[in-house]
Amino acid sequence: MADVKMSARQVRVHYGDNEALHGIDVDIRRNEVLALIGPSGCGKSTFLRCLNRMNDSIEGCRVSGSVTLDGVDVYDPALDVVQIRARVGMVFQKPNPFPKSIYDNVCYGPRIHGLTRNRTELDEVVETSLRRAGLWEEVKDRLAAPGTGLSGGQQQRLCIARAIAVSPEVILMDEPCSALDPIATAHIEELIDELRRNYTIVIVTHNMQQAARVSRRTAFFHLGNLVETGDTETIFTNPGDQRTQDYITGRFG
Numbered sequence: 387m388a389d390v391k392m393s394a395r396q397v398r399v400h401y402g403d404n405e406a407l408h409g410i411d412v413d414i415r416r417n418e419v420l421a422l423i424g425p426s427g428c429g430k431s432t433f434l435r436c437l438n439r440m441n442d443s444i445e446g447c448r449v450s451g452s453v454t455l456d457g458v459d460v461y462d463p464a465l466d467v468v469q470i471r472a473r474v475g476m477v478f479q480k481p482n483p484f485p486k487s488i489y490d491n492v493c494y495g496p497r498i499h500g501l502t503r504n505r506t507e508l509d510e511v512v513e514t515s516l517r518r519a520g521l522w523e524e525v526k527d528r529l530a531a532p533g534t535g536l537s538g539g540q541q542q543r544l545c546i547a548r549a550i551a552v553s554p555e556v557i558l559m560d561e562p563c564s565a566l567d568p569i570a571t572a573h574i575e576e577l578i579d580e581l582r583r584n585y586t587i588v589i590v591t592h593n594m595q596q597a598a599r600v601s602r603r604t605a606f607f608h609l610g611n612l613v614e615t616g617d618t619e620t621i622f623t624n625p626g627d628q629r630t631q632d633y634i635t636g637r638f639g
């Protein structure tokens with residue numbers, strides 16, 4: 387039995403009267419990259435947001451069922467949602483650095499969570515996070531420059547550094563390359579490959595080649611259901627369900 391980091395059981399999501407997810411069951415294994423694929427509107431992003439309670443802030447959105455992190459219920463009202471989001475970090479589709487310096491973007495999380503005791507420790511966290519995000523060499527001489535002045539690909543790596551800075555255990559990525567050119571995309575994909583040594587990663591992608599390149603397992607969503615989860619290679623070469631077969635061969639979506 388593989389080591390389970392997060393687990394979803396019968397997760398249903400409503401936006402008002404509309405049920406967007408119809409009871410999702412999936413295990414996310416420690417230090418794996420799990421790709422979520424499926425046609426537009428099938429609920430991939432909605433499911434991703436369930437994993438760190440990002441849906442809490444969406445008006446009219448209700449989540450039921452259970453999501454656990456190391457066996458603990460993420461929706462337990464006694465838990466601090468800020469802490470959950472520190473443990474389960476998120477990187478969005480469009481790079482969204484704060485309108486602050488590169489340094490301040492990365493140190494923001496450690497500061498508000500009180501993770502460092504002094505400036506030296508903070509400097510260390512900033513450097514380590516930027517190194518892990520593959521950005522240090524490009525920015526080390528201009529840490530005081532605004533994060534928004536970087537290229538799109540660099541901004542996305544800055545957002546990854548910002549997510550890493552609070553030492554998350556899981557990183558959720560919602561189409562992290564969709565706003566990037568092929569070179570910046572390749573950079574992020576290499577980075578994901580590095581990051582999986584230390585983190586559990588769940589990535590939503592529209593790009594099946596990308597799912598094949600970066601993930602060990604893939605989950606196929608269709609119309610609010612999780613149709614099947616399996617080894618990425620199997621899903622792409624010999625899926626168990628006709629709907630998956632139709633999707634990967636380009637018959638819809």
Ligand SMILES: Nc1ncnc2c1ncn2[C@@H]1O[C@H](COP(=O)(O)OP(=O)(O)OP(=O)(O)O)[C@@H](O)[C@H]1O
Pocket residue numbers: 401406424425426427428429430431432433444
């Ligand atoms: N904030 C929201 N308010 C109301 N309905 C929403 C909201 N977000 C998503 N939905 C609905 O939930 C369903 C699933 O959407 P979701 O964005 O999760 O799908 P997706 O698979 O990530 O799509 P895409 O690949 O196009 O991003 C859709 O029917 C969508 O219209």
